[in-house]
Amino acid sequence: MKQWYDRVTLISKAKNRLEERDINIDDFNHQIQSIFQDLEMRILELEMENESIKNRISKKNQQMLESINGINLSLINNALAHNECEFFTAYEEEHIGTVVSEKDGPFIFVNSIFSEMIGYEKDELYSKKTTDFIFSDDQLIETILIEQMKNYDEDTFHFQKRYIKKSGEILWGEVTITIVYDSDKDRTLFVEKIKDISENKKYESDLKRKQHLLSQISETLPIKVFLYDLEESRFLWFNQATGNFIAPYLIQNGFFDLDKINQIIYPKDKDRFFNLLENVKTIGADGKIFEAEIRFLSPKREWIWHFVRMKEFSRDDNGIKELLCVAQDISKLKKTERELEQRNEMYKILVKNIQDIVWSVDLDGYFTYITPSIMKHLGYRPEELIGCSFEEVILPSEHKKLSNLIKSDVSILNSDGGYFDIMVLNHNHKNGKIVPLEVSISYLTNEAGTLLGLTGITRDVSERFYSETI
Numbered sequence: 001m002k003q004w005y006d007r008v009t010l011i012s013k014a015k016n017r018l019e020e021r022d023i024n025i026d027d028f029n030h031q032i033q034s035i036f037q038d039l040e041m042r043i044l045e046l047e048m049e050n051e052s053i054k055n056r057i058s059k060k061n062q063q064m065l066e067s068i069n070g071i072n073l074s075l076i077n078n079a080l081a082h083n084e085c086e087f088f089t090a091y092e093e094e095h096i097g098t099v100v101s102e103k104d105g106p107f108i109f110v111n112s113i114f115s116e117m118i119g120y121e122k123d124e125l126y127s128k129k130t131t132d133f134i135f136s137d138d139q140l141i142e143t144i145l146i147e148q149m150k151n152y153d154e155d156t157f158h159f160q161k162r163y164i165k166k167s168g169e170i171l172w173g174e175v176t177i178t179i180v181y182d183s184d185k186d187r188t189l190f191v192e193k194i195k196d197i198s199e200n201k202k203y204e205s206d207l208k209r210k211q212h213l214l215s216q217i218s219e220t221l222p223i224k225v226f227l228y229d230l231e232e233s234r235f236l237w238f239n240q241a242t243g244n245f246i247a248p249y250l251i252q253n254g255f256f257d258l259d260k261i262n263q264i265i266y267p268k269d270k271d272r273f274f275n276l277l278e279n280v281k282t283i284g285a286d287g288k289i290f291e292a293e294i295r296f297l298s299p300k301r302e303w304i305w306h307f308v309r310m311k312e313f314s315r316d317d318n319g320i321k322e323l324l325c326v327a328q329d330i331s332k333l334k335k336t337e338r339e340l341e342q343r344n345e346m347y348k349i350l351v352k353n354i355q356d357i358v359w360s361v362d363l364d365g366y367f368t369y370i371t372p373s374i375m376k377h378l379g380y381r382p383e384e385l386i387g388c389s390f391e392e393v394i395l396p397s398e399h400k401k402l403s404n405l406i407k408s409d410v411s412i413l414n415s416d417g418g419y420f421d422i423m424v425l426n427h428n429h430k431n432g433k434i435v436p437l438e439v440s441i442s443y444l445t446n447e448a449g450t451l452l453g454l455t456g457i458t459r460d461v462s463e464r465f466y467s468e469t470i
Contacts, residue, residue: 095113096113096194096195097111097114097117097118097173097193097194097196098110098111098113098114098191098192098193098194099111099114099125099130099191099192099194100189100190100191100192101129101130101189101190101192102188102189102190103146103190104129104130104131105129105130106126106127106128106129107125107126107129107130108189110122110125110126114194117163117165117171117173117194118133118163118165118166118171119165119166120166130190130192133163133164134161134162134163134164135161135162135164138161138162139161141159141161142159142161142177145157145159145177146177146179149179155178155180156176156177156178156179157176157177158174158175158176159175160172160173160174160175160197161173163194170198171196171198172196172197172198172200172201173194173195173196173197174194174195174197175192175193175194175195176192176193177190177191177192177193178190178191178193179191218239219239219240221239221241222241222328222329223241223326223327223328223329224238224239224241224242224245224306224325224326224327224328224329225238225239225241225242225325225326226238226239226242226324226325227313227322227323227324227325228322228323228324228325229321229322229323230281230320230321230322230323231318231321235250236322242327244299245296245298245299247299248299249264264296264297265294265295265296265297266294266295266296266297266303269293269294269295272292272293272294273292273294273308275292276290276291276292276294276308276310277310280310280311280312280323281320287311287312288311289309289310289311290309290310290311291307291308291309291310292307292308293305293306293307293308293330293334294306294308296327304329304331305329305330305331305333305334306327306328306329306330307327307328307330308325308326308327309325309326309327310323310325311323311324312324354371354373355373355459355460356371356373356457356458356459356460357370357371357373357374357377357378357437357457357458357459358370358371358373358455358457359371359374359455359456359458360444360453360454360455360456361402361406361453361454361455362452362453363406363451363452363453364389365389365390365391365402365403365406366388366389366390367385367386367387367388367389368386368453369386370382370385370386374458377427377435377437377458377460378393378427378428378429378430378435379429379430379431380393380430390402392428393427393428394425394426394428395425395426395427395428395434397426398425398426401423401425402425402441402454405421405441405443405454406453406454421440421441421442422438422439422440422441423438423439423441424436424437424439424461425437425439427458435460436461437458437459437460437461438458438459438460439456439457439459440456440457440458440459441454441455441456442454442455442456443455
């Protein structure tokens with residue numbers, strides 16, 4: 001292997017060899033030193049020449065680099081101009097409002113859709129800033145969102161904000177903002193895509209107002225209104241009237257104590273209730289409303305009649321999910337019905353046993369009511385005369401008397417609101433006989449005093465009539 005030695009080592013080795021060969025060391029040393037001096041001078045010259053070459057090469061490289069950079073910059077600018085043109089052309093052709101701007105700066109690009117949405121010409125918009133059209137509250141929200149995006153290294157976000165149109169009207173926009181940076185992140189552009197949702201916002205506002213109104217109305221109604229989840233067996237919503245009634249049976253968070261369901265429904269009404277529920281589940285998809293009268297046990301331990309109406313509110317793949325129910329307390333109505341039924345029974349007994357004929361005719365003189373007792377006196381069944389004129393049972397000579405009463409002015413009513421006239425009229429019996437009957441007649445009016453017809457009581461006075469004539 002070839003070895004390298006320093007200057008001292010070389011001189012030492014050379015001296016040893018010279019001594020062996022009997023050569024004058026001083027002369028040789030002088031010669032060696034002279035050679036090394038020449039070598040050092042040559043090395044210095046080479047170093048200086050090399051530095052000069054390096055400088056020339058560096059200068060040349062710089063010139064070449066500047067030339068190349070100039071060419072690249074020209075190419076890049078041309079490419080950017082071409083891409084920017086394509087970029088803006090693409091946004092112009094979109095069917096959604098689009099604007100490009102710098103942060104809090106003027107518009108760089110506005111497409112025709114946004115111009116029409118906001119009511120300004122494009123030339124007007126290019127002289128304005130994006131902040132000139134936005135509510136201050138919404139601008140603050142946007143600024144906060146942009147800062148969050150930067151912190152989380154995101155470049156797109158969505159939110160809703162309001163724009164002020166040229167007419168002064170409010171435009172609600174559903175906005176998607178994308179942040180675009182240049183290569184060095186020295187310049188930031190904001191690309192906003194705006195969808196006009198003003199109509200949706202108006203609809204939402206009206207809907208919220210109506211929902212609030214409906215909620216206020218439902219809270220003041222005496223009827224019970226509630227929304228029930230069949231899957232979870234709990235009340236999703238109920239008004240105050242419902243809450244007052246079901247409070248003792250609630251566990252928590254609207255859940256109903258199902259073990260008590262059979263205890264609060266009147267035993268005879270259970271089948272009716274569960275049939276109602278089953279009908280809603282099986283055939284309620286067409287929006288049909290199902291009804292039933294059912295008694296429930298109140299917190300005061302009283303059985304209260306309710307008129308219950310149910311319909312499907314929502315469903316999923318498993319069937320009906322939510323149930324809308326309205327229950328109205330009809331206990332007073334049911335009590336009145338019972339009283340009316342009792343009175344009707346008493347009335348039927350009274351009518352069946354009454355000997356006189358009670359009747360009424362309308363303003364045209366047609367019978368609207370006759371008691372069965374007419375069969376005894378004139379041989380007609382009531383159904384044979386209902387809808388027929390009174391002229392069918394009264395002699396023609398008597399027609400004028402009743403006709404004049406029907407046509408009379410109601411002002412003849414007395415101070416008590418009544419009018420009575422007693423007369424004897426000859427009637428036609430079904431068998432052809434003439435039967436004189438005493439008739440007590442009064443006007444039939446409504447609460448407003450409007451004349452509806454005549455009503456009367458007809459009594460058989462034939463025995464008295466014949467005894468007076470003998």
